[in-house]
Amino acid sequence: MTPEDRFPGPELPQSGPRPQQDLDVLPYGSYFEPNPPTEYQDSPGEQAGGQEPTFSAYGGARYLEQHWPVAGHPTPQAAAYPTFLATERTPQAPAQDDPPTIELGPPITEDNPYATPYPQPGGDPGPVGPLYVVGDVHGYLDELLAALHEQGLVDGEGHWSAGRSRIWFLGDFTDRGPDGIGVIDLVMQLAAEAAAAGGYCRALMGNHELLFLGAHRYGDEPVQSTAGTASFRAAWLLNGGQQHDLERLQGHHISWLKRLPAIALEDGHLLLHSDTTAYLEFGDSIDEVNDAVHNLLADEGADDWWDAFRRFTKRFAFRGEGGPMAAGELLATYGGHRVVHGHSPIPYLTGEANNESGERPYVPGPYIYADELAVAMDGGVTMEGRLLVARLPVD
Numbered sequence: 212m213t214p215e216d217r218f219p220g221p222e223l224p225q226s227g228p229r230p231q232q233d234l235d236v237l238p239y240g241s242y243f244e245p246n247p248p249t250e251y252q253d254s255p256g257e258q259a260g261g262q263e264p265t266f267s268a269y270g271g272a273r274y275l276e277q278h279w280p281v282a283g284h285p286t287p288q289a290a291a292y293p294t295f296l297a298t299e300r301t302p303q304a305p306a307q308d309d310p311p312t313i314e315l316g317p318p319i320t321e322d323n324p325y326a327t328p329y330p331q332p333g334g335d336p337g338p339v340g341p342l343y344v345v346g347d348v349h350g351y352l353d354e355l356l357a358a359l360h361e362q363g364l365v366d367g368e369g370h371w372s373a374g375r376s377r378i379w380f381l382g383d384f385t386d387r388g389p390d391g392i393g394v395i396d397l398v399m400q401l402a403a404e405a406a407a408a409g410g411y412c413r414a415l416m417g418n419h420e421l422l423f424l425g426a427h428r429y430g431d432e433p434v435q436s437t438a439g440t441a442s443f444r445a446a447w448l449l450n451g452g453q454q455h456d457l458e459r460l461q462g463h464h465i466s467w468l469k470r471l472p473a474i475a476l477e478d479g480h481l482l483l484h485s486d487t488t489a490y491l492e493f494g495d496s497i498d499e500v501n502d503a504v505h506n507l508l509a510d511e512g513a514d515d516w517w518d519a520f521r522r523f524t525k526r527f528a529f530r531g532e533g534g535p536m537a538a539g540e541l542l543a544t545y546g547g548h549r550v551v552h553g554h555s556p557i558p559y560l561t562g563e564a565n566n567e568s569g570e571r572p573y574v575p576g577p578y579i580y581a582d583e584l585a586v587a588m589d590g591g592v593t594m595e596g597r598l599l600v601a602r603l604p605v606d
């Protein structure tokens with residue numbers, strides 16, 4: 212069975228030249244051809260040396276292969292964070308079955324109420340900090356730390372250093388890359404540290420969260436797909452599932468993952484994982500959609516999980532002539548003036564991935580498109596692009 216068989220049913224024929232809902236096998240046909248610069252301006256490891264010798268072109272089956280951990284890991288992006296890489300990290304393993312609670316600072320003394328770096332509960336919270344979004348991480352923990360550190364959001368040891376800043380992760384923490392559970396542990400840790408510092412670190416649920424949780428809960432149990440019988444475990448393995456991540460998945464991870472929202476609205480930005488209008492099938496308000504997803508994960512069986520996974524795996528709704536209309540429909544329903552999403556790697560949205568030059572895809576930053584109604588944040592770290600962390604709004 213081909214990957215296409217597992218994710219059938221294009222429902223937005225206007226959204227591209229070849230509507231393609233499949234997770235991995237993206238279209239060869241180029242949709243938009245920018246003039247690709249030849250090297251990364253922002254990547255210090257490459258400014259002098261040009262292209263990586265191990266790099267090859269993208270597309271179709273090769274794209275699948277490129278998702279697996281590569282010999283060249285860590286990438287130049289990760290190598291920009293040497294302090295952390297030299298540090299031995301001990302994974303935290305809370306015994307409880309719950310997400311971490313707010314980590315309190317040292318006790319506040321009477322003489323010096325500001326001895327702690329954390330604000331006092333009940334005091335004047337002051338203005339909120341700047342808002343950041345993080346694209347798909349897919350297990351690339353070192354690249355994530357490097358990108359967060361570059362923006363001043365974590366210190367050299369991977370701890371929150373951003374005060375009252377607000378961060379939203381756009382989902383897809385695991386699969387393909389080397390340390391998916393390490394990524395989840397870091398995001399959970401930063402959530403606790405940020406809350407204690409008066410900011411926050413929050414996350415959306417991506418389709419890979421559904422896939423990973425489904426592989427854990429339903430394994431090889433057959434699910435009804437319109438293309439025939441499938442299983443979560445088979446689909447998960449096909450889409451970069453890492454056995455060592457599944458083996459390290461614990462109760463507190465599962466509880467945390469299952470409670471992630473699918474949509475959020477922040478500073479007029481409608482935050483979604485996937486570039487699809489399928490969210491509309493789950494409700495007419497943000498709360499309705501998030502409740503529907505949480506109820507589904509709490510109660511329903513494998514077929515319903517699979518159906519939700521399939522819907523949240525659709526992509527490319529904001530491309531092409533119908534793109535602005537699709538983005539506008541989401542904004543009219545849920546609010547906000549711009550959609551910010553992950554899921555579809557920017558080199559595929561721009562057509563860059565279709566070039567046969569063998570060059571590394573050019574990802575200078577977030578990609579604004581659909582009459583500026585949409586911003587793509589998946590820089591394609593799994594295809595040797597970049598893991599993007601961006602402060603909103605972007606221009």
Ligand SMILES: [Mn+2]
Binds near residue numbers: 417418485554
């Ligand atoms: Mn995704």
